Amino acid sequence: MTLAIYDTASREVKKIQSQSGVTSMYCCGPTVYRDAHLGNLRTFLLSDLIRRVIEVTGGEVRLIQNITDVGHMSVDVIGEDKLLAQAAAEDKDPFEIARTYEAKFHKDLELLNVKKADGYPRASETIDLMIAMINDLILKEFAYIGNDGSVYFDSKAFVSYGDLSGNRLEALKPGHRYEYSDESGKKFHADWALWKIAGERTEMIWDSPWGYGFPGWHIECSAMSMQLLQNHVNIHVGGIDLRFPHHENERAQSNAATETETVDLWVHGEHLLFEGRKMSKSSGNVVLLSDVVSRGLDPLSARLCFLENRYRSQMDLTWSALEIADAQLGKWRRKTALWGTSTELKVDPEFLEAIENDLDTPRALQRLRLIEKSQEISDSDKRAFFIYADKTLGLDLSRVVLMRDISKDQQDMLNERSVARSEKRWADSDALRLALENSGLAIKDGASGQEWSWR
Ligand SMILES: [Zn+2]
Structure with missing residues (x-):
């Protein structure tokens, strides 16, 4: 069997394809002007899970995750650049802010046992790539220079706009989800900026064929994924809130530039609720991984909680679920140690079948619990099944540190x-x-x- 995952674009569960044995993956990364919260981290863990499943079954993955350090405009605070606003609030240079939060993002991933991506390109260091792609889109008549001097993508020129999200151009109302408040130069309300002229802005701007300015957010992911993954992405991962407009626009740009369907599978992770409320800055309900750690809980208890729920169902995380997961981890690690010291791996077909069937992690964990409690399976086999399973779950079940206390x-x-x-x-x-x-x-x-x- 091979891994099959639900594809947002075709609305079907599709098998993963790869070119010459290497699966190319792109996962939209953080905007580094504040800490990633547990909801963001759930998405990053989703791409890690997919990668681990492919690797444990003998495949190879090339994963790219971008770092958005050129502030993209907020949807909820129209017209405000997140990075510049945070820099002003902290009285720091915007790049100093970006590096601080970028380092914290990497620290969180490390605590969550996320394998390192093959590249973490920074938007600020790939401006040339974006300029080249925008040039190309203008030449191919998918983009135009607006009468305000900014460059816009011509949404009407891309006929399959809306295929991914289901949002058809004719149904999009003016004023819907503008990312910038001053887009007077565009021809049609659903068009979006690829390059913004600097105007009054003096920080975080670059020279371009259209004058000093800065790139739009969507073009960043197209330019990076096409360049670093050779114009084709087997699996594109992101949170469900990015499906529209970000991924719809990204698809339009990448497909228009390469004249191909650039992404095989669009995988979206669902929203995270915490104690019954959506986790977001705008609703004031934000929990960080550092909050979990400061309560004395293992950061991997968050990872286990996410695995107890299917990636594409909305889940409600609670402190009590995290505490239960923390205890469960301790129990499983002690048992794995009691079952011996062998490093042998054993594949349990039912576990693998659950995982490869659209990442059914709740069923995979259920299977693991059956193995744990079985009277028929020997201790050494239990350990071998657990160690194999942990290669995909990433829960550090063979950690021996907790056993040191026992003589x-x-x-x-x-x-x-x-x-x-x-x-x-x-x-x-x-x-x-x-x-x-x-x-x-x-x-x-x-x-x-x-x-x-x-x-
Ligand atoms: Zn993106």
């Missing part, structure tokens, strides 16, 4: 007691239990065998 004697007694129980030598088992309890452990015998914790 060699305690470990030996636990192992002996496990054997005694399986051989129904109850007197030996009781004696070992007493010895373990005297050494400071609490022992609980459940359906899945003995479990211990510190008393």
